[in-house]
Amino acid sequence: MQSTLTPYTPFFKLRILTLLLLQLQILPTLTLSPCRTSCGNVAIKYPFGLDDGCGAPQFRHMFNCTTDLFFTTPSGVYKVQSIDYDKKTMVVYDPAMSTCSILQPHHDFVMTDIQSVIIPPSPDTIFVLLNCSIDSPVLNHYKNLCFNFSGHSCDELYGSCNAFRLFHLLTNSTPPCCFTGYDTVKYMSMNILDCTHYTTVINSDNLKGIGPLDWVYGIKLSFTVAETGCERCAGSGGTCGFDTETVGFSCLCSTSMNATRECESLFQLFGTPPCCFTGYDTVKYMSMNILDCTHYTTVINSDNLKGIGPLDWVYGIKLSFTVAETGCERCAGSGGTCGFDTETVGFSCLCSTSMNATRECGPLDWVYGIKLSFTVAETGCERCAGSGGTCGFDTETVGFSCLCSTSMNATRECVDSNGFVAAARGEDERGFGGAGGWVPSEAPYSVGVAFESLE
Numbered sequence: 001m002q003s004t005l006t007p008y009t010p011f012f013k014l015r016i017l018t019l020l021l022l023q024l025q026i027l028p029t030l031t032l033s034p035c036r037t038s039c040g041n042v043a044i045k046y047p048f049g050l051d052d053g054c055g056a057p058q059f060r061h062m063f064n065c066t067t068d069l070f071f072t073t074p075s076g077v078y079k080v081q082s083i084d085y086d087k088k089t090m091v092v093y094d095p096a097m098s099t100c101s102i103l104q105p106h107h108d109f110v111m112t113d114i115q116s117v118i119i120p121p122s123p124d125t126i127f128v129l130l131n132c133s134i135d136s137p138v139l140n141h142y143k144n145l146c147f148n149f150s151g152h153s154c155d156e157l158y159g160s161c162n163a164f165r166l167f168h169l170l171t172n173s174t175p176p177c178c179f180t181g182y183d184t185v186k187y188m189s190m191n192i193l194d195c196t197h198y199t200t201v202i203n204s205d206n207l208k209g210i211g212p213l214d215w216v217y218g219i220k221l222s223f224t225v226a227e228t229g230c231e232r233c234a235g236s237g238g239t240c241g242f243d244t245e246t247v248g249f250s251c252l253c254s255t256s257m258n259a260t261r262e263c264e265s266l267f268q269l270f271g272t273p274p275c276c277f278t279g280y281d282t283v284k285y286m287s288m289n290i291l292d293c294t295h296y297t298t299v300i301n302s303d304n305l306k307g308i309g310p311l312d313w314v315y316g317i318k319l320s321f322t323v324a325e326t327g328c329e330r331c332a333g334s335g336g337t338c339g340f341d342t343e344t345v346g347f348s349c350l351c352s353t354s355m356n357a358t359r360e361c362g363p364l365d366w367v368y369g370i371k372l373s374f375t376v377a378e379t380g381c382e383r384c385a386g387s388g389g390t391c392g393f394d395t396e397t398v399g400f401s402c403l404c405s406t407s408m409n410a411t412r413e414c415v416d417s418n419g420f421v422a423a424a425r426g427e428d429e430r431g432f433g434g435a436g437g438w439v440p441s442e443a444p445y446s447v448g449v450a451f452e453s454l455e
């Protein structure tokens with residue numbers, strides 16, 4: 001038998017090569033929006049906008065995007081953690097606010113008048129006024145502004161939160177606190193309220209029996225969206241925004257065009273420009289200038305596109321190549337690899353690192369060596385192996401022996417303690433491995449050696 005080991009890789013016949021040259025000329029995007037649509041991992045949609053003129057004018061100048069989105073109020077810059085456009089809520093976090101785990105210096109939460117109307121804290125955001133003086137209005141005249149927050153108490157807050165324990169420790173009493181809503185802090189500053197600190201808790205509806213360590217601290221704002229015809233604009237492919245001078249609604253259609261209501265399609269504006277489906281020969285003989293078309297695209301596998309829309313076509317160019325008849329098959333059949341002489345550029349059959357041939361590889365590329373084949377004498381080995389034993393021989397008599405375990409050999413096959421032949425176990429030694437890890441060394445078959453000449 002001929003060995004086909006060669007230092008070269010096997011020869012494969014490749015007749016079709018597909019090159020996908022993606023989008024050779026990119027069409028200018030005609031609906032480019034002038035408005036950014038996200039900041040960090042927060043999506044920005046109407047009524048919000050980052051760029052001036054984007055979104056609803058009521059929210060103008062309230063947002064900054066550095067690496068994250070920030071919401072600015074007169075009392076600070078709050079990091080926006082998430083916006084739920086369906087529920088119309090936005091969760092912000094005041095990094096200067098005290099929470100269960102950190103006590104921060106006294107400060108207020110203040111919104112502009114318009115913010116208080118269009119994006120106030122939601123009803124399920126609780127403001128907790130802490131370390132209040134006994135003269136505080138919320139303990140006296142405005143007592144009814146504080147409510148029973150699912151049975152939670154000041155003691156519980158001062159007891160479970162490391163940050164608030166200090167209020168209790170310094171006076172060795174329990175300073176009053178008050179669970180209230182945004183309206184209280186909207187009309188009264190912390191100074192008037194006479195409490196040194198506040199914290200806010202969101203999703204307060206389900207906190208009965210849940211301790212302050214597990215509350216979510218932050219402020220959930222709920223926003224309203226004015227009806228301005230945004231849907232009509234968005235439906236026409238535009239982005240809702242406003243004229244930065246008149247602050248009137250504007251439908252932003254492209255970087256170069258705004259509309260008052262909705263975007264007109266380009267075809268409506270300019271009519272449908274002619275186009276032409278053709279083959280390679282057309283563009284081979286005429287440049288795009290001569291053809292007087294501004295763009296082209298190419299589609300492959302065009303035979304089966306009847307009824308299939310352009311969105312599902314495969315764009316690219318499929319090249320087909322031809323292979324000259326050079327006697328490559330004969331060379332490959334002799335174990336060589338087809339190539340060419342780099343100087344004469346004539347065909348060359350590359351046979352080994354040390355030799356090339358003009359047609360096919362010769363004796364120099366044969367594999368030298370002697371292949372031995374052996375015969376196995378019939379000794380009943382299969383019967384022994386079938387019973388889980390390993391075929392061997394008695395080292396003294398040199399007669400056949402079935403090696404069953406470290407402590408037992410048999411003349412024919414292995415039997416268990418009840419005298420039954422062990423169930424066939426295949427040809428491995430699982431029975432011994434489990435018994436004690438003893439695995440017989442190679443079975444000393446009698447081996448006959450014969451020579452087989454190479455072809």
Ligand SMILES: *[C@@H]1O[C@H](CO)[C@@H](O)[C@H](O)[C@H]1NC(C)=O
Pocket residue numbers: 034052053054241242243244250252255256257258
């Ligand atoms: C369209 O409106 C946006 C936002 O107001 C503005 O930045 C842009 O200059 C306007 N473009 C045109 C062409 O008027």
Ligand SMILES: *[C@@H]1O[C@H](CO)[C@@H](O)[C@H](O)[C@H]1NC(C)=O
Pocket residue numbers: 061062063064066070072077
């Ligand atoms: C955000 O912009 C406002 C002005 O619109 C500015 O006063 C504020 O400092 C800015 N905040 C950040 C964090 O850049």
Ligand SMILES: *[C@@H]1O[C@H](CO)[C@@H](O)[C@H](O)[C@H]1NC(C)=O
Pocket residue numbers: 131132133166167170175196
């Ligand atoms: C708690 O309030 C009292 C005044 O009522 C104030 O002296 C004290 O410093 C406050 N505690 C903390 C930790 O700010």
Ligand SMILES: *[C@@H]1O[C@H](CO)[C@@H](O)[C@H](O)[C@H]1NC(C)=O
Pocket residue numbers: 148149150151
């Ligand atoms: C607060 O409400 C809880 C039930 O949620 C009630 O058990 C508790 O007595 C109330 N506390 C006060 C002071 O009214």
Ligand SMILES: *[C@@H]1O[C@H](CO)[C@@H](O)[C@H](O)[C@H]1NC(C)=O
Pocket residue numbers: 339340341342348350353354355356
């Ligand atoms: C065989 O041909 C290859 C490719 O032309 C060349 O690189 C190599 O040097 C040649 N070997 C000999 C021994 O001529």
Ligand SMILES: *[C@@H]1O[C@H](CO)[C@@H](O)[C@H](O)[C@H]1NC(C)=O
Pocket residue numbers: 392393394395401403406407408409
């Ligand atoms: C079984 O046979 C092997 C190989 O001849 C020998 O080494 C071993 O001592 C024998 N075991 C017993 C229990 O006779």
